[in-house]
Amino acid sequence: MKFTPVLLFAAVSLSLLAGCGRSPDPAASAGSAAAAGPVIALVPKTLNNPFFIDMQRGAEEAARAAGVTLVVQAAERETDVERQMQIIENLIQRKVSALILAPSGSREIVPVVLKANQADIPVLIVDTRLDAAALQASGGKTVTFIGSDNHEGGKIAGQFAVERLGGQGRVAVLEGIAGHETGDARVRGFREALRGHPGITIVASQPANWERDQGYTVFQNILQANPTVNALFAANDLMALGAVEAIAAAGKTGKVTVIGFDAQDEARAAVKAGKMAATIAQNPALMGRTAVERAVALLKGEPVPADIGVSIELVK
Amino acid sequence: MTLPRFLVANARQAGTVAVFLVLCLVLSVLTPHFLTTSNLLNVAQQTVINAVIAVGLTYVILSGGIDLSVGSVLALAGVVLALALQAGWPVPLAIGACLVVGAACGTVNGLLVAFGRLPPFIATLGLMSVARGGALLVTDGRPVSGFDASFRWLATGEVLGIPVPVWCMLAVYGVAHFVLKRTKFGRYVVAIGGNEEASLLSGVPVAACKVGIYALGGGLAAAASVLLTARLNSAQPIAGLSYELDAIAATVIGGTSLMGGQGSVFGTLVGALIMGVLRNGLNLLGVSSYVQQVVIGAVIIAAVLLDTVFKGSKR
Amino acid sequence: MRGIAKRYPGVVALDGVDLEVRRGEVHVLLGENGAGKSTLMKVLAGAVRRDAGEVRIDGEAVALGDPRAAQRAGVSIIYQEFNLVPHLSVADNLYLGREPRGAWPGLIDQKTMVRDASRQLAALGVSIDPQARVADLGVAEQQMVEVAKALSIDARILVMDEPTSALTEQEIERLFTVIRSLRARGVAVIYISHRMEELFQIGDRVTVMRDGRHVGTRVLADCTMDELVRLMVGRALTEQFPARTARQGEEALRVEGLCRRGVLHDISFSLRRGEVVGLAGLMGSGRTELARAIFGADPIDAGRIWLRGRAVTIRSPRQAIREGLGFLTEDRKRQGLVLCRDIEENTSLAHLDRFTRAGVLSPRRAAETAGRLTTELRVKTPGLGQRVVNLSGGNQQKVVLAKWLCREADVLIFDEPTRGIDVGAKAEIYQLIQRLAGEGRAILMISSELPEILGLSDRILVMHRGHLAGEFRGGEVTPEQLLHCALGSPPAP
Known part of the structure; x- marks a missing residue:
């Protein structure tokens, strides 16, 4: 009698897992048939963010074109480095042929890059650079970095702001999670562009941790403290879109110049509708596509440049 | 006590163990990568952090409480450790400071619960935010990275072919099991969880025990932060978000009753292993991240449901 | 059916x-x-x-x-x-x-x-x-x-x-x-x-x-x-109340002027070794509250307590137990037992020191003692590992008793020791109370059953609305007298 539930559980978990194993996901089909050609793994920071979903889409297209198998796995939280590390460790166990990684932590993820090196799995970094010093200290190696220059993107956003404000204005900044190279670089670039324009002051610069709801509340608070703010730079679109709602709620739509980053579909639509002034297009799909193409080339023994820029453009 | 007899004596744990074994069996059928020495060590290593936090939660939950602050305490203790190391403190001293910070946070929880008469949920919810804020404050929100190899040995070292963190986890479990089964404190923990009033009237120092229990929970969260910091070679103030939920899940899967009074340390280890194996297996199978979350949630529910069915059949 | x-x-x-x-x-x-x-x-x-x-x-x-x-x-x-x-x-x-x-x-x-x-x-x-x-x-x-x-x-x-x-x-x-x-x-x-x-x-x-x-x-x-x-x-029951054989010794417990605002008013009495004192009164007359106050479970506003002739201040049950007090609560499920744990754990709970050496518990010794006590008290159970929740009421009460016997307390307070217990088990508990008195312990027994109070007590205290309303010698009082005293009405002439 007491083993009945256990057997039941066994049956359920078997069918569940077997179901997963058979899922139409092209990635999964390689799960048990390891011999079917090279398997390339893509580990974005998360799959809750449209940016990385676009990256996945680009990567999938390239994989299909090249006839290789692509596995995409990500942590639930963009900030959960430990989980990303586990995923990579597990992929190393699976003996993937190449690893494309968007690091959740520029320094924290270095130890697992080392592990991939030891397992002779080439590592291609996308979107966010590894901390050069940490990588060098550990002796780890990566094949290439594929991404856009966030610093440059921030600068473009800053120049646009100066132009739009006509050299006079009170600006707020929504930062990403503190200590993230991506966000820091964008904000640095933005500030740089504003330098030399004494008519423009940054009245508030607060982290909203990449998230839409925090973008809303943080900017709402900024508006309370500085009702005269007339421009906002958010280090990603999610925070910018949150802020747009806060502006609407305050009845100030159109009075604040909102500049985002990433050029997600929704942000592009907001720009068209006039709710946002501009966003910076990073083209994550191109990043994903390029990364897979380069990985395939690498596996064929072709040389790959150490730094591959992906173009940035202003969408306004 | 032989293993079969041990299992019979702990029928509830036998159920959890059976679930675990079935899961392993299923995974080894589905993927050739699962049942390899390196992967099993890999799973063990990945389970360590959750498992160590879950021991502390097992004590707290056994006593009829709950601790939501462990994830934040882990972050705070971790950054303290990292800052101490970077300030040039010797490794044992820095680890000591980290554990003290964790235990101190737990002590605050315990004092609030035992003497402030706050519901544990509220007290630890408050401290969850306080500790997180503290961690962000002392680091200015930035990760603290880069440590000596001597410290990183805690994550990278091996003894007898088994990684050091796994040894640490086994040691923690050994001690925790012993304390629960063979010391007054352990007895008091389950007695308080089973019936606080009766325990008080039997002369159990309930308040002091509660403070001890929460201090232990905080201390173990700090111990987990040592291992996590060594593993990532960095301490992040935003580390450990929602780790308390993973640890609660491991504890409950392991058969500890959320009402308190019933459960075991051994069960929690198996619970943590089930979660670790599941995540590992789903990664190996290449299951999509979205489906993984569904499956993990379903397994948590199924395991606890199984427990209810199991107990129901005995009634 | x-x-x-x-x-x-x-x-x-x-x-x-x-x-x-x-x-x-x-x-x-x-x-x-x-x-x-x-x-x-x-x-x-x-x-x-x-x-x-x-x-x-x-x-x-x-x-x-x-x-x-x-x-x-x-x-x-x-x-x-x-x-x-x-x-x-x-x-x-x-x-x-x-x-x-x-x-x-x-x-x-x-x-x-x-x-x-x-x-x-x-x-x-x-x-x-x-x-x-x-x-x-x-x-x-x-x-x-x-x-x-x-x-x-x-x-x-x-x-x-x-x-x-x-x-x-x-x-x-x-x-x-x-x-x-x-x-x-x-x-x-x-x-x-x-x-x-x-x-x-x-x-x-x-x-x-x-x-x-x-x-x-x-x-x-x-x-x-x-x-x-x-x-x-299934057998004829011999005399329900055992004969009193205990010899009374020196004073074990003395309470003077005990007060708890609104609950207890100026209570004074004493208890000798080998003596069984019944505490009668209606529900809500303050009997349980008196026991809790002595035991340190509730704070007191005034009054002093002597144990074995020594003045003590008792602030917690833990301290009371150290001083040699034991308290069988009236509600065994809520206050007496940890229902989800087994018999051994319950019996040893109040006295784990006895089974620890250098901080390490010896389950073997605890089980031995629990085994001896449960046999002695004739607890019906398949084993010591049985969870208390699965026992019948009478057997649960015996486990609570075993807890205090394990402790070997000098002064035992029994609050409704036979509530919800069958006749056979009642007689056993009566005999046990007598035996404990015979061993020189002082016993204060709260009960709502007059025959029990009359049959067992050497002396009977009666409470009425938080006051000690009367004191009688066992065997020299009728149930009517006790009841009148408890009701606060003067006895009929």
Whole structure:
């Protein structure tokens, strides 16, 4: 009698897992048939963010074109480095042929890059650079970095702001999670562009941790403290879109110049509708596509440049 | 006590163990990568952090409480450790400071619960935010990275072919099991969880025990932060978000009753292993991240449901 | 009910029991603890599923799959532990789960509910405010609420499990009046009680159970108490109260001027070694509160306590225990036992020091002691690893006793030591109290059962509204005198 539930559980978990194993996901089909050609793994920071979903889409297209198998796995939280590390460790166990990684932590993820090196799995970094010093200290190696220059993107956003404000204005900044190279670089670039324009002051610069709801509340608070703010730079679109709602709620739509980053579909639509002034297009799909193409080339023994820029453009 | 007899004596744990074994069996059928020495060590290593936090939660939950602050305490203790190391403190001293910070946070929880008469949920919810804020404050929100190899040995070292963190986890479990089964404190923990009033009237120092229990929970969260910091070679103030939920899940899967009074340390280890194996297996199978979350949630529910069915059949 | 059987792992709780109850009769169900009465009633209530047998109500076979089905079939049970929600009002409790619908679905028609509730209560002849919070009511009033609740669902069969265990004589009388009127209305009442005198007052027929079997059914008017006791225990019971043999020694406990605002007023008394002092009084007279105050469970405002001639300040139960006090609480489930843990853990809880060396517990030694004590107290259990929740009431009480015997306390306070316990176990506990006194311990025994107080005590203290209202020597006082003292009225000349 007491083993009945256990057997039941066994049956359920078997069918569940077997179901997963058979899922139409092209990635999964390689799960048990390891011999079917090279398997390339893509580990974005998360799959809750449209940016990385676009990256996945680009990567999938390239994989299909090249006839290789692509596995995409990500942590639930963009900030959960430990989980990303586990995923990579597990992929190393699976003996993937190449690893494309968007690091959740520029320094924290270095130890697992080392592990991939030891397992002779080439590592291609996308979107966010590894901390050069940490990588060098550990002796780890990566094949290439594929991404856009966030610093440059921030600068473009800053120049646009100066132009739009006509050299006079009170600006707020929504930062990403503190200590993230991506966000820091964008904000640095933005500030740089504003330098030399004494008519423009940054009245508030607060982290909203990449998230839409925090973008809303943080900017709402900024508006309370500085009702005269007339421009906002958010280090990603999610925070910018949150802020747009806060502006609407305050009845100030159109009075604040909102500049985002990433050029997600929704942000592009907001720009068209006039709710946002501009966003910076990073083209994550191109990043994903390029990364897979380069990985395939690498596996064929072709040389790959150490730094591959992906173009940035202003969408306004 | 032989293993079969041990299992019979702990029928509830036998159920959890059976679930675990079935899961392993299923995974080894589905993927050739699962049942390899390196992967099993890999799973063990990945389970360590959750498992160590879950021991502390097992004590707290056994006593009829709950601790939501462990994830934040882990972050705070971790950054303290990292800052101490970077300030040039010797490794044992820095680890000591980290554990003290964790235990101190737990002590605050315990004092609030035992003497402030706050519901544990509220007290630890408050401290969850306080500790997180503290961690962000002392680091200015930035990760603290880069440590000596001597410290990183805690994550990278091996003894007898088994990684050091796994040894640490086994040691923690050994001690925790012993304390629960063979010391007054352990007895008091389950007695308080089973019936606080009766325990008080039997002369159990309930308040002091509660403070001890929460201090232990905080201390173990700090111990987990040592291992996590060594593993990532960095301490992040935003580390450990929602780790308390993973640890609660491991504890409950392991058969500890959320009402308190019933459960075991051994069960929690198996619970943590089930979660670790599941995540590992789903990664190996290449299951999509979205489906993984569904499956993990379903397994948590199924395991606890199984427990209810199991107990129901005995009634 | 015919051939009802229920098996638990290792125990046959019911072994083909038959029970036939007629309309308009009070049918008493009698048996020692663990005889299977409660299980049988749980089957009737749909709370426990039977393994075999059938139940017919008004000639119709009923399934009784769950409590709701039983309710629909007209069965209502009042358990020993009340099923009331303490923080809701009386009316809310009466109509819990079937509130009259208000203007909108999901809303409650409060007015109708309160009106119906007060009508129900009035029909019982009790004056309880339907809007009062249940937690604020006395035990007897809560009992009445339970009865009203049972009747409000048109119960045709009403089961009452130990309804009088917490009531005073007057309240019992009122309850009996209510029961008689129910009988007149054609309700079949199944009445479970251990108080033999009551059965003859209220019961029509009696069914005796022993060890999960039906032993016999008798018409109460035609049988004697001795006969019933013989049926219950399967053996003739010797003298219920053992002879007092203990020799009194020096003073063990002295209390002077003990006060707790609003609860205890200037209480002074002493207790000698080898002495059994009974503490009588009505519910709410402050007996339990006195015990708790001495034991350090509640703070005191004034007063001093001496133990073995030494003045002590007791701030916590832990300290009281160190000073050699032991306290058997009246509510063993809530205050006495850790129900979800096993016998060994419960018996050793108050005295783990005894089984630890260098901080390490020796489960073997704890088990040895627990084993010795449970054998000595004749606890019926398959083993020490048995969780206490699975034991019958009498056996649970013995486990609580074992806890304090394990501790070897000098001064023992027993609060209602025989509540809800069958005759056989009662006699054992009486003998034990005598034996403990014989070993030179001082015993303060709180009891609501006058025969118990009269039969066991060397001295009797009576409390009335927080005051010590009288002191008598055992054997020199009549029950009437005690009762008058407890009621605060001067004895009739």
